[in-house]
Amino acid sequence: xKRLTSRPVSRREFMRISAMTAAGAVMVACAPGGGxxxxx
Numbered sequence: 001x002k003r004l005t006s007r008p009v010s011r012r013e014f015m016r017i018s019a020m021t022a023a024g025a026v027m028v029a030c031a032p033g034g035g036x037x038x039x040x
Contacts, residue, residue: 009017
């Protein structure tokens with residue numbers, strides 16, 4: 001198994017990842033609901 005080397009994350013890269021994560025969270029929160037299935 002290959003070991004990951006840790007390297008410092010630049011501010012620019014951190015901000016880019018944070019913005020992508022926030023955008024994904026907003027898209028999930030604003031997605032229309034699938035509609036509740038009602039049992040008959």
